[in-house]
Amino acid sequence: MIRKKILLIGDFHVGKTSLIKxxxxxxxxxxxxxxxxxxxxxxxxxxxxxxxxxxxWDIEGATTVKKIPTAYMRGASGSIFVGxxxxxxxxxxxxxxxxxxxxLNPNSHxxxxxxxxxxxxxxxxxxxxxxxxSFFSSAKDNLNVNELFEQLVKEMML
Amino acid sequence: xxxxxxxxxxxxAKDIFxxxxxxxxxxxxxxSYGIDKYFTLSQQIIGSDIRVYxxxxxxxxxxxxxSFTDENHHFSIEKIYKNDHxxxxxxxxxxxxxxxxxIQDNTTDVKKQHKLLQYNNELTLTNNILxxxxxxxESLLFVADTHEIKFANKKFIEFLEKSDITELQEEPMGxxxxxxxxxxxxxxxxxxxxxxKRGLMRLNGVDFVLEVLLLGHPYKLFTLKATPRGSLNSAL
Numbered sequence: 001m002i003r004k005k006i007l008l009i010g011d012f013h014v015g016k017t018s019l020i021k022x023x024x025x026x027x028x029x030x031x032x033x034x035x036x037x038x039x040x041x042x043x044x045x046x047x048x049x050x051x052x053x054x055x056x057w058d059i060e061g062a063t064t065v066k067k068i069p070t071a072y073m074r075g076a077s078g079s080i081f082v083g084x085x086x087x088x089x090x091x092x093x094x095x096x097x098x099x100x101x102x103x104l105n106p107n108s109h110x111x112x113x114x115x116x117x118x119x120x121x122x123x124x125x126x127x128x129x130x131x132x133x134s135f136f137s138s139a140k141d142n143l144n145v146n147e148l149f150e151q152l153v154k155e156m157m158l
Numbered sequence: 159x160x161x162x163x164x165x166x167x168x169x170x171a172k173d174i175f176x177x178x179x180x181x182x183x184x185x186x187x188x189x190s191y192g193i194d195k196y197f198t199l200s201q202q203i204i205g206s207d208i209r210v211y212x213x214x215x216x217x218x219x220x221x222x223x224x225s226f227t228d229e230n231h232h233f234s235i236e237k238i239y240k241n242d243h244x245x246x247x248x249x250x251x252x253x254x255x256x257x258x259x260x261i262q263d264n265t266t267d268v269k270k271q272h273k274l275l276q277y278n279n280e281l282t283l284t285n286n287i288l289x290x291x292x293x294x295x296e297s298l299l300f301v302a303d304t305h306e307i308k309f310a311n312k313k314f315i316e317f318l319e320k321s322d323i324t325e326l327q328e329e330p331m332g333x334x335x336x337x338x339x340x341x342x343x344x345x346x347x348x349x350x351x352x353x354x355k356r357g358l359m360r361l362n363g364v365d366f367v368l369e370v371l372l373l374g375h376p377y378k379l380f381t382l383k384a385t386p387r388g389s390l391n392s393a394l
Contacts, residue, residue: 003209005217012279034279036272037237037244040213055213060237063279071235075217087286 002052004156005075006149009068009097010082011090012061015115018139019082020058023149028139035060038072045149047157054153062093073101078109078152085120085128085136109155113137113148176261179252180208182226184219187256196240196261208259212247214238215259225249225257237268244268298366298382301373302344305331308377317362337361344378358385 008016017035021027024041041056057076062068073079079101083091094112101110114128117136125136135144135151170176176190184207193199197211209215214235215222224231234248243265250258292299292311300310307326318333320326326333334341337360341347348370351357359368359382366382373379 003213003216005213013283032280034272034276036268036275037239038214038235039239042213055216060275061279063282069236074221075219077217 002050003055004052004077004153005055005057006152006156007057007059007073007076007079007101008082009059009073009079009101010061011084011087011093012063014061014082014084014087014090015113015139016061016082017058019080019113019115019137019145019148020056022139022142022145024056026142028142030140043149045153047150047153050157052153052157054149062097068097068100070100070104073104076101076105076108078111078156079105080111080113080148080152082113082115084116085114085124086116109152111135111148111152111155113144115139117141117143173263175263178208178211178259178261179256180259181256182223184208184215184222193261196243196245196263212259214247222249222257225251226254237264298384299379300326301377301379303376303378304343304345314382317364333361334359344380345376347380348372348378 008020010016012034013032017033018028018030020041021029024043035058037060039058041058043054043056045052045054057072059068059072060066081094081097081101083094085091091114098110102108110133112134114130114134115137117125118138118141120136128134128136130136133151135148137144137148139145170190170192173192176193176196178186178190178193179188180186185205186203186208189203199211200206218233218235222233225233229251232248232250234246236246238245238247243263246262246264248260248262250260252258288309289311292309293313295311295313298311298314298317300307300314302308307323310323310326315321315323315326318326331341331343334347338350347368348355351368351370355370355372357368359366361382365385367385369381369383371379371381
């Protein structure tokens with residue numbers, strides 16, 4: 001069976017842990033408990049009859065004074081970059097996170113989650129420039145959570 | 159040298175660290191007693207792939223293999239959550255055919271760090287909320303202690319043609335030099351106001367009604383409302 005390491009990367013309190021909990025356990029809790037270090041969750045998926053075990057790394061979020069340890073990023077096949085649509089600075093920082101990730105894993109794939117989209121008005125949503133790699137998501141409303149992971153896995157399996 | 163196994167056993171009994179010994183194919187050759195508190199171990203541990211228990215090693219095989227040939231090479235990952243414990247893992251050269259994967263339990267320290275991180279992140283979020291509330295206001299607002307501005311809303315920063323609050327902090331009282339060169343602290347501004355903590359202030363050629371709200375010492379909220387010329391006295 002194929003095993004793939006994928007990461008969720010973003011600033012603190014953007015909803016990385018919630019996206020994983022929704023995807024793996026189909027649960028949601030809006031109480032904020034910050035992640036420290038790293039915790040791995042596993043999920044078995046089948047893409048085009050190929051079984052794949054995803055090792056999903058829930059990584060401590062970046063803060064203004066603490067960056068994401070590069071040791072966590074090495075050897076990843078893919079990453080979901082997460083930003084909080086209600087905190088513009090977390091969206092702006094995604095580009096920096098992607099750059100660092102691709103420096104370490106030049107052949108890896110990624111998708112972008114503009115998370116907490118349930119809190120976005122339709123006017124505000126128009127300001128985001130979405131493409132095939134980026135999604136509005138909400139762990140709370142279960143919006144595009146499976147789609148994020150599925151899109152990433154498809155790209156990794158190509 | 160004959161005491162080394164005894165010394166090692168004594169150290170391991172202290173529960174400070176544990177280990178797996180693995181070969182170049184990542185198969186487990188031996189392991190320390192008590193390691194089962196971090197992993198759900200199968201009955202046949204010897205010979206099984208360490209990545210079953212430590213999937214954190216997946217993707218880093220190439221780097222780990224250097225530990226077999228280079229005694230000075232150490233692969234490490236910190237703060238891995240396992241069964242309500244936080245562990246650091248690192249590799250140590252054993253011989254050309256095996257290395258030790260050392261597991262160090264840092265749960266107590268990491269849980270303390272976690273409390274601090276939680277507090278710090280919540281404080282940052284609260285600060286962001288306060289900042290956005292201040293930014294929504296039509297007036298120019300700032301909060302200062304005795305000598306320095308601690309918060310300022312976007313309108314105040316833009317009015318003074320600064321890029322951010324740090325620029326304001328670089329010239330503590332300089333922004334009031336056109337109004338009163340004698341100001342040495344924000345307490346001086348408060349003292350100059352009438353007893354109801356209101357007064358007039360000219361800043362960058364614009365007249366404002368200034369109001370001060372004393373927050374917990376030494377913090378003060380300053381509100382500047384632009385006033386049309388000729389109506390200064392009526393504004394007060």
